[in-house]
Amino acid sequence: MSPSDTATIKHSELLNRLVINIDTTEEVGRVAQLLVDTAVHQVEGLVCKAGFLGRERQAFGWVQVESIGPDSVVVKPGTEFASRRLDDAIAMTTQEVWSDTGERVGHLVDYCIELNTGAITLYLFAGEGLRGLTEGIYALSPRGVVSAGRKRIMVQDARIEDAELFSEGLSQRAAGAASFLQKDYSQTQQDFESVVDKSQALAEQLQQQTRRFADQTRQQLGQVWGQFQERASQGRDQLQDRSASKDDDGKTIEVDSFEVWPDEDEEKTP
Known part of the structure; x- marks a missing residue:
């Protein structure tokens, strides 16, 4: 050999x-x-x-x-x-x-x-x-x-x-397995608690972002609604000015502000 x-x-x-x-x-x-x-x-x-x-x-x-x-x-x-x-x-x-x-x-x-x-x-x-x-x-x-x-x-x-x-025999292996499981359980528990803490922090951040987004949305909707109301008011004023016109005799023709004016095609029809 x-x-x-x-x-x-x-x-x-x-x-x-x-x-x-x-x-x-x-x-x-x-x-x-x-x-x-x-x-x-x-x-x-x-x-x-x-x-x-x-x-x-x-x-x-x-x-x-x-x-x-x-x-x-x-x-x-x-x-x-x-x-x-x-x-x-x-x-x-x-x-x-x-x-x-x-x-x-x-x-x-x-x-x-x-x-x-x-x-x-x-x-x-x-x-x-x-x-x-x-x-x-x-x-x-x-x-x-x-x-x-x-x-x-x-x-x-x-x-x-x-x-x-x-x-090792079964007793030593069982003791070793128990020790390993205990360490593994402790580590798993620590990891789980860390995940829970991170999840809670993430949830709080998400809630804060959601509240900020809702506040911004409400503010923007309020601004849009105000602009819409202002433009609607201006439109009504202009419509009333146009409807309060005078005829050839100097009489004022009252026209309902919500009357629909005829189309140009309809005016040309004999």
Whole structure:
């Protein structure tokens, strides 16, 4: 494997990943399990499953792993490796986790592997049953492991007490969600109050503008009405002056000011 591959990957992320022969580019199968030397906390190899229902099994030493990518594990089958080391290695899957004081504290759920060397950097464990769901997953350094077998892993009690939270459980997530909702509610309330204040200010400005517009409209209507009345009065005076004319005998002809004068066409009619 390339020396630059110094990242880590979880055991669960490798399971069922495609395995490809680097020489033939053919599919060898898929990763079924990893084999660990618990004395030195080292992944010694992997078991690949193939065929009908995965009944065909083939083991590869970690030294035969050329690279591990996001989609596959590339192996070189012809490389020599010590099969005895694989025979002594075991699969680390769901072993019970016990303290060296005789207390059962949970079970193994996963572990982290350094890609370049295959060394286990962290064991991940959780409490039993509902406790494991609510309290989350904790990380344990290999230095705290006293011994490990196919059924159990024994850990120093002090290391268990100091184990750091690796991923949150339901209780932490619920608390985090409640805190987020509380902050979000407070911020939303502040935003709502700000919108209300701005809306009230806008409504007051609108009312003031409406009142000013109404006042201006009334004033303009009053001026127009006054001008109309003045012009109407002038028109009546002019009409009365025209209607109070004299005939040839010097008699005054009284004409109703609202009489309609005949059109010029009507005057020409014999």
